[in-house]
Amino acid sequence: MSTAARPIKLACRNVWKVYGRRPAYYFDSRGYIIEPDALAERLRAEAHLPAVVDASFEVAAGEIFVIMGLSGSGKSTLVRCLSRLVEPSAGEILLDGRDLLKATGKELIELRRHAMGMVFQNFGLLPHLTVLGNVAFPLKIQGKSSKEREIRAREMISLVGLEGREAAFPHQLSGGQQQRVGIARSLAVGPELWFLDEPFSALDPLIRRQMQDEFLRLQRMLKKTIIFITHDMAEAFRLADRLAIMRAGKIVQIGRPADIVLNPADDYVAQFTEDMPLLRVIRAGDLAIAANGTALPEECVAAGTSLEELIPRLASGVSAFAVPGEGNSPPSLLTAGSILAVLEREQARRTRP
Template sequence: MTAAPIKLACRNVWKVYGRRPAYYFDSRGYIIEPDALAERLRSEAHLPAVVDATFEVATGEIFVIMGLSGSGKSTLVRCLSRLVEPSAGEILLDGQDLLKATGKELIELRRHAMGMVFQNFGLLPHLTILGNVAFPLKIQGRPEKEREARAREMIALVGLEGREASFPHQLSGGQQQRVGIARSLAVGPELWFLDEPFSALDPLIRRQMQDEFLRLQRMLKKTIVFITHDMAEAFRLADRLAIMRAGKIVQIGRPADIVLNPADDYVAQFTEDMPLLRVIKAGDLATSLNGSAVPEESVAAGASLEELIPRLASGVRAFSVPGEGAGPPALLTAGAVLAVLEREQTRRTRS
C-alpha cells in the first residue's frame, strides 16, 4: 500500500534563548555538530530549548511528542505554528516553508489550515458555547447563518448538543475542553496541534476525553501533533511518538518500537512501567504468510496482545491479521505473543 504523503516536515529546527542566538547560526542552520553546539550554548549563557529537531508527520497520522517538564516539547509545537519563532531550521507544510511565510500568509494559514487546542481552554466567558465555537468563523468573515450552522455541527460532533446557549462557567472542565476542541475544528483545519489538552482534567474525565479524541480521529482523519508528558496517554493515542530530553529528540518510533527497542537507558527507564501486552498490537508482530495457509482465527491489527491471551489459552495457535487496504492478510503466531509475555515477566522480575 502506498505510504501517506507527508503533511508536515520539521528539519533541523532550533530554538535558542539568550542575548544573541543568531550569532551561532549561519545560512546552513548551524555551524558545528549539534550536541557540541548545544553544550557551547549552555556554557555561554544561552538556553537551547529545542535542539536540531527533525521529523515528518504523514497525512492522517497522530504524531505524539512527549517528555518531562522542561524537555522542550511545548516550545517545539509553538515553533511549528510560529507562535514562537525558531532560531534556525525549516518547517514545511505541504512543502511550503512556514518560516518564509509573510505575516499575512501566516494569519491565513492559522485561520484556515491549522487548529490549536491548549491546556488552558481559552474560552471567552462572555460568549455562549455557540458563540465560542463560531468565533473563529466570525474572524474569517463568514456569514452569520453559515457560521452558526457550522458551529452547531461541531458542538453536536463533540457531544454537547443542547448546550449551545450555556456559558463556559456553566460547564464542567471536560465539557469546556470539548468546546475548545469543537472551536478548533470549526475551521476544518488540515493540521491539528494539541498541547497537553487533557492534563488539567481529573483522571476519569481525562480517559473519557482520550476516548472522545480517538473517536473524532476515526471520523475526521486529521493530521495531528499531540503534546503530552504522560507516557500512558502517549502510548494510547500515538501512531508514532517522539521522546524529548533537554530540548533534543532522543527517539522516534511506533509505541511498540519504543518499548521493545529503546534507544538508550533514558528511554528504557522512561518506558519500563509500560505493560508490553497492552502497548504492543497484533499488527506489530504480524509477518508475511510466506505460503502458509490463512488461519481460521482472525484478529484486528489494532487488537492488543492482552486481548489475545484468553484465546491462546483456549488452544488457538495462530491468527490471521487483515492487511492494509486491499493487501493480503498477515500471520500472527502464538509463539510470537508468548515471547512478548516472557519478556514482560522478565522485566517484572528485574524491577
C-alpha cells in the same frame, strides 16, 4: 507488518530554538556550522538556553504524532515553533512542501485561520460567549455569514457530544465539557493540521480517559494530521501512531510505541518506559508477518488489537490469527509463539531485581 508509504504532511528539519542575548550569532545561512551536541554545549556555556536542539521528524497525512517528555524537555516550545507562535532560531518547517518560516505575516494568519487548529491545556474559552458563540467565533474571524457560522458550529457541537448545551456559558460547564468546546472550536475551521498541547492534563483521571476515548473516536472519523504534546507516558502510548521522546531540548528517539518499548535508544528511554505493560502497548499489527503462502487461520483480529486482549483467546486453544491489511495490503499472520515471546519478556521485566 508493512504498510504503504503515506504522503508527508509536515516535515520539521534541523529546527533550533535558542533563548539568550544573541542566538542568531551561532547560526549562518546553512543553519549551524558545528556538530549539534557540541553547539548545544557551547550555547549553555555562553549563557544561552537551547530549548529545542536540532529537531527533525516527518508526520504523514492522517497520523497522530505524539511528542512527549518531562517538564522542561522542550516539547511545548517545539510545537509552538511548528505553528510559529514562537519563531525558531534555525531550520525548516515544511507543510506540504511549503516552508512556513518563509511565509509572510499575512500568509501565516491565513494558514492559522484555515489550515491549522490548536487546542491547549488552558481551554481559552471566551466567558461572555455561549457554547455556540465560542465554537462559531473563528468562523466569524474568517468572515463567514451568520447562517453559515451557526450551521457549522452546531455540527461541531454535535460531533463532540454537547447537543443541548449550545446556550450554556463556560462557567456553567464541567472541565471536560469546556475542553470539548475547545476541541469543537478548533475543528470548526476544518484544519488540515491539528496541534494539541497537553489538552487533557488539567482534567481529573476519569474525565481524562473519557476525553482520550473521544479524541480517538473523532480521529477515526476525521483522519486529521495531528501533533499531540503530553508528559504522560500512558496517554502517549495509548494515542500515538508514532511518538518522539524529548530530553533537554533534543529528540532522543522516534518510533511506534512498540518499537520504543522493545528497542529503547538509550538508558534514559529504557527507564522512561520500564513501567509500561508490554501486552497493553504492543498491538497485533506490530507482530504480524507476511503469510508467504501459508494458509491464513479463520480467527481474525484487527491490527490495533492489544496483545492483552488476545491472551484469553490463546488460552482457549487459538494458535494463530489473521490480521487484515490496510488499504490494498494483503492480510498477514500473527502466531501464538510471537505473542508468548512478548509475554515471557514481560514476565522477565517484572521479576528483574
